[in-house]
C-alpha cells in the first residue's frame with residue numbers, strides 16, 4: 001500500500017507465516033533448498049520514505065535494539081538500489097517496528113521488500129516486480145517473496161515463486177514466546193538429509209486452490225520444528241494450548257519461535273488470545289487474518 005504526500009511515501013511491510021515448510025536438501029554452497037507455502041498476515045511495520053536533496057541514506061528506527069546503520073536490511077536495500085540506478089538524491093527512511101524480531105515472521109526481509117516498492121515509487125525508477133525480486137534476493141532469500149506478498153509456493157532457496165490463489169479466509173492467532181531464535185542456529189542444527197517426515201506441500205497447495213480451510217489446516221507442517229522445539233519446548237505447549245481451544249491446527253512459523261493457530265471463529269481466536277495472555281506463555285500476541293482480507297484488522 002502506498003500513500004503519496006509529494007516527497008514522502010508511506011508503506012506497510014507485512015509479516016509472513018509459513019503454512020508449510022519443507023527442506024529438501026543442503027546444497028553444496030551451504031544454502032538449503034526449500035519448499036514452502038508462504039502467506040502474508042495483517043501484522044506490519046510502517047516505513048516512511050522522504051526524498052532528500054543531498055545524497056546519502058538515513059535510516060531511523062523506533063527500537064533501540066535495532067540500529068539504522070549499515071547492518072539494517074533497510075539500509076542495505078536502499079544502498080543497492082541507489083548504486084544500481086545511480087540515484088542522485090538521498091533518502092531518509094523512518095521505521096515503525098511492530099513485527100517482533102528474530103521471530104520467524106521475516107520482519108527484516110519484509111522491511112527490505114518495502115524499500116524496493118517505496119523507493120521505486122519515490123524516485124520513479126520503473127522497476128518491474130521481477131527486477132525488484134532479482135535485486136532483492138541479494139539481501140535475503142525471503143525478500144523476493146516479501147516483494148510479491150499474498151499466498152505463494154516458494155522453492156529453490158526461496159527465490160522461485162509461484163503465486164497461488166488466496167488462502168481461504170480465517171482468523172489467525174499469533175503468539176511469540178519470550179525467546180529470540182537465530183535462523184542460522186536452526187538451519188545449522190537441521191539434519192536435512194536424515195529427515196524422514198516431510199510436509200505434503202502439494203496437498204496443501206491443492207487444498208488452498210480448492211478453498212478448503214480444513215484440509216489446508218490438516219497439511220500444516222514445518223520440518224524446522226524438529227530443531228527449535230527440542231531447544232524450546234514452550235513452542236509445543238503454545239501449539240497444544242491453541243489446539244485444545246478450537247484452533248483447526250497450530251504450527252511454528254519459519255525457524256520460530258512464533259506459533260500461529262488457525263481459527264474459523266473470531267470469538268474463539270479472541271478468547272484464546274485472552275487465555276494465552278493470562279497463562280503467560282507468550283510475550284507478543286495478536287489476532288489477525290491474511291493481509292488485505294477483511295479478517296486482517
Ligand code: ATP
Nearest residue numbers: 072073101102103104105106107108109111183254
Ligand atoms: P526470518 O523469518 O526471515 O528468519 P526473523 O523473523 O527470524 O526472520 P528478523 O526479525 O527478520 O528475523 O531479523 C533477524 C535479525 O536481523 C535481527 O535480530 C536484526 O539483528 C537483523 N535486522 C536487520 N535489519 C532488520 C530490520 N529492518 N528488521 C528486523 N531485523 C533486522
